[in-house]
Amino acid sequence: MESHMATTTSRSPNTVSLKLMIDPKSNRLLFAEAGKDFVDFLFYIMSLPIGTVVRLLGKQATVGCIGNIYSSIENLGDSHFLSAPKKDMLLKPMLTNYAANVAFLLPSIQSSTHTNLYKCGSRRCMSVTIKCFSCCPERFSNNSTHGSMCQKLTFVNLTNGALYSGGDADGGFVKGGVVYMIMDDLTVTSMSGTTIITLLNEFNVKDVSDLEEKVIAVGVNEGVELLRASMQTKTALSSVFLVKKESSVKSEPLH
Structure with a gap:
């Protein structure tokens, strides 16, 4: 068949x-x-x-x-x-x-519309939080830029064609x-x-x-x-x- x-x-x-x-x-x-x-x-x-x-x-x-x-x-x-x-x-x-x-x-x-993520000012910091002005858990590292987590991250609107493809064009x-x-x-x-x-x-x-x-x-x-x-x-x-x-x-x- x-x-x-x-x-x-x-x-x-x-x-x-x-x-x-x-x-x-x-x-x-x-x-x-x-x-x-x-x-x-x-x-x-x-x-x-x-x-x-x-x-x-x-x-x-x-x-x-x-x-x-x-x-x-x-x-x-x-x-x-x-x-x-x-x-x-x-x-x-x-x-x-x-x-x-x-x-x-x-x-x-x-x-x-209330879900926001925040990070500290360090480029190498991988920690995020939903509570603004939280203390960064990596603040005790040698990088002095770790501190208050108040840098808001931007979400991509997935309903208007800006879609994550995970490395796959399809x-x-x-x-x-x-x-x-x-x-x-x-x-x-x-x-x-x-x-x-x-x-x-x-x-x-x-x-x-x-x-x-x-x-x-x-x-x-x-x-x-x-x-x-x-x-x-x-x-x-x-x-x-x-x-x-x-x-x-x-x-x-x-x-």
Whole structure:
């Protein structure tokens, strides 16, 4: 079975392509084929602070008690916190800058505006703090420039194209030019003939020609649903992209 990502499907600049391989007889999603852009998005989920996840999904949509913790921070009076910035930092944590050039498949979330870092005047000092005018821990070294940490560092705005690429011109996390296999439970592996054959045998698929290929465009709405599904089910792709066939047998009401 030859495996390749469809490149002719028209899609919005704000979406990425995902090819679903479906067994129509059982209406079961076997796996999906994806390129770098979709895999980068999946891996980017791992870098999201919990506070950001709660804001994206809603306090009532998260698993367990995390939503209650978020609500507690929100509802607790400012007088109970050491400072207003500390409360704001919990509700709007700073997003990581390691996700350079990752397809933006999640709504724009504003980070805390109170998070500042400070250092002392020494060029060789590697220490930073969030509290201005703290004493530099390296002040006892031979370098006399170590002292009060009041030199504010500047954050780069990652939402306007000034993205950290980590030395990779492509940005993101994984290499391009590779077709990746995404399982229903979001397990990611590189695509190969061996993995495909093994998977088809596992699902007892006898004839590859019976499988249905469906190329879809994944946008922000689907990105949020994938984030939600990744925390709630082991069949994330199916729950978001596979339309459930209604049973032909109608249930009768109990008397």
